[in-house]
Amino acid sequence: MSDREHLEGEHFMSGDEACSEGAISAGCRFFAGYPITPATEIAERMSDRLPEVGGTYVQMEDELGSMAAVLGASWGDAKAMTATSGPGFSLMMENIGLGVMLETPCVVVNVQRAGPSTGLPTMVGQGDMMQARWGSHGCYSIIAISPDSVQEVFDLMIKAFNLAERFRLPVLVMMDGAVGHMYEKVVIPPLDKIHLVTRRRPDVPPGEYWPYMPDEDLIPPMANTGEGYRFHVTGLTHDERGYPAMDPEAQDKLVRRLVEKVERHRDEIIELEEDGTDDAEVVVCAYGITARVATIAVERARREGTRVGLLRLITVWPFPEDKIKSLARQVKAFVVPEINYGQISLEVERSVAGMARLALVPHMGGDVHNPATILEAIRQVIK
Amino acid sequence: MNVLAVTDEAREKHPLEDYLRVDRLPHIWCPGCGLGTILGAFLRGLLKSGLTPDKVAVVSGIGCTGRVAGYIKLDSFHTTHGRAIAFATGLKLAKPELKVVVFSGDGDLAAIGGNHLIHAGRRNIDMTVLCVNNFNYGMTGGQFGPTTPETARSTTSRAGNIENPFNMSALAAASGATYVARWTAAQIHQMEKSIIEALLKKGFSFVEIISPCPTYYGRMNRLPTGLDQMRYYRSNSVVRHGANPNEVGAGTNGQIVTGKFIDIERPYLPGPRDGENGG
Structure with missing residues (x-):
């Protein structure tokens, strides 16, 4: 090397x-x-x-x-x-x-x-x-x-x-x-x-290999091109052999698996960072650069005596709805600052399902939020 | 005439059977379509070329010709509309020992994929593109496209096409292809020979094959069967090797000039390496 x-x-x-x-x-x-x-x-x-x-x-x-x-x-x-x-x-x-x-x-x-x-x-x-x-x-x-x-x-x-x-x-x-x-x-x-993962290869010989026959975890082993497997793959709806299958049954089976191979492994995939959420009355939920800005607002709000937690979404999709749900039972409100007119806030709102208040702090972009704007949203939402 | 019931055991094996996904037959192509003939010529050419079939990958776009990848028993990819060449570029650059063949139609390669065609030619990526040109969008029902001859009728130009068509061979040559040939589906042996030459050529090789679409293009343009179109090719085609591709259009309202137009050497990507298929 x-x-x-x-x-x-x-x-x-x-x-x-x-x-x-x-x-x-x-x-x-x-x-x-x-x-x-x-x-x-x-x-x-x-x-x-x-x-x-x-x-x-x-x-x-x-x-x-x-x-x-x-x-x-x-x-x-x-x-x-x-x-x-x-x-x-x-x-x-x-x-x-x-x-x-x-x-x-x-x-x-x-x-x-x-x-x-x-x-x-x-x-x-x-x-x-x-x-x-x-x-x-x-x-x-x-x-x-x-x-x-x-x-x-x-x-x-x-x-x-x-x-x-x-x-x-x-x-x-x-x-x-x-x-x-x-x-x-x-x-x-x-x-x-550094822990590195590489794709699982088929353990069956060419002739017995079906490109989309999944293992138990819903993920099929992937053959390498040029090694005699002579596989076919297509963007058409396909069966386990990789062959086009133009019928609702094949569509149902394939789409469910494509979705479920992610959703079934949410716990393995999702990574979050929590700061002071245990006893929080307000949780600020943010991601990317906005989470850095939100940290300043959270610290200021704490100095004012508000119990504020920060939930930082490292994984955004699949959305950590279980985490939001469990926090929603405990807190009075969520504050969601993001540099758009409300996107991830919609997912937070869906997960909260009316169990707590929610304040979106939108910012249209070009620069980051002013921490004072997020602080003001924290003050308003617990009034 | 006696009709013989041939059992599987007694049936003589088709010489190309090992390279076809026979469990997917019959294919979806219409009676009189040229694609079966062209696929046969490709597989015979591939076997004669001396390339190792397991080191050959076929990439198709979308459309009738796009379905070729699904019938060939090699590593084969049926990708998105127009992106076959771009997909194949990544495959070839990542694994240079593969021979990568793009098999797609005129609509896929010249319209939605036109940008990738000209840039692959410019880069002189070492791959072979087989362009089956039937002068219209067959799969979607016979609309005019970038190769439809002027005045030709289609399901979106019922009064006659008012646009000027692309000359695919000229486009490939102008972009920088090192090998350019054009044949009709009626010139099976010449086509097969050209496919062998294209497969063994280093750099971007391009073979345009004019092919009948009786269901749409032919029916709407007074050549209603595959046989009518094949007869038209026979009576109107001339072979002119070395012709300037800019001067030889390929419509069905005039002479079809066929032959090997370009066969030159130029540096190609990825550079020569040990272990390349056929190299």
Whole structure:
């Protein structure tokens, strides 16, 4: 192993750079993308770093092709990723759906900027959270995670690749322009301290292999291209053999499994951070850069004597509704600040189901919340 | 005439049976469609090329030709509309020892996938693209597309197409392909030979195959059966190797110039490596 393979040690780097390093340490050896602010630095670093570690960087003609190439590379036995922002994320939705349908492990990073459309290209937004969940057509479940620091970007890239390989689907890393362009200390641990997961391979010979015959955990082993399995995979509704099956029964069986393979493993997937929620009367629920801002508001509210907890969503999808439900029985109110006009707050509202009050603190983007605005929402909601 | 009941045991094995998913037959293609003929030529060409079949992957887009991937018994991918070449680019770059073949239609490759076609040619990605051109969108019911000849009728141009069509071979050549040939589905042997050459060519090789769609294009344009279209190809095709692809369009209202137009050397991606299929 060359000493450039894994940059163990302390670094001062941006979220976008840490994203690339996390990917490299996770074993990512293929990047296909299209330059877009504020995710460009990820592509730039990958174009430098991948050749150093025997990987491949390809700059595609658009994000439609980037996402398709990522899927192709994953079937070519590479841990593969792309990185983009809102406008590119919209284009990638087409083949994110194919990734779900073909059950293709890969990682898609979205360094969110403010939209809609071209919006504020260089400035922060969190407006793609519902698109992450529902953006491709049809019914499926997805995994999305959201880091709030440069160190966590590194750590979550490893988690993202592990989840993708384990559950065979595109995992979405929902960064934001603030975290992507922020510089902080990052500690890259020794490689032997990093737990890596790789896709399960079939243990049956070619001829006996059915590409979509799931194991007990609903996840089918994935054959490698070029090893004689002669498998067929299709974006059409298919049976366990991978053959098109144009009937409601096959559709029912397939879609239920695609959803259930995620939902049944919620406990294994979901990661949250709680601070002072045990005896809280108000819980602020936030993710990404907004969780960092919310921390300031929470501290100020505590100094005023309010019992405030912070629930930080590291995993956003599948949504941790059980956690919200159990907190809703205990607290008077939730406060949900996010850099959009209300997306994750809708999920909180659904989970709370009327058991507590809820205050959305929307912010349209371009910069982060003023902590005073979140503090005021905390004061108002317990009045 | 005697009708013989042939049992499975007595049946002579079809020479291509090992490379077809016979458990998926009969196929969905219409009577008179050219795709069966073209698929046969591809498989015979592949076996004659000397490539190791287990190291060949076929990628299709969407449409009638997109269904080829589902009948070929090789590692095969039926992807999204227009994205077959982009998917294949990722597959080839990640695993250079594979021979990657894109098998798709004119609508898939020239319309929704046109951007990927020209950029794959520009990059000179080492893959073979077989473009089955039937001058319309067959799967969705015979609408005009980017290759439909001017004045030709379709289900969305009943009074005649008012748009100028793409010349697919010229488009591939202008983009940078190192091998470009055009044949009709009536020129089976030439087509097969070209497929072998394209499979063994380093870089982006492109074979356009003009193919009948009796159900829609033919029926709406006074060539209502596959046989009518095949006869039309026979009477109107000329072979002109080395012709400038810019000067040889391929409609059904004039002469169809066929042949090998381009066969050049140019640096390709991924670069030559040991262990490449056929290399």
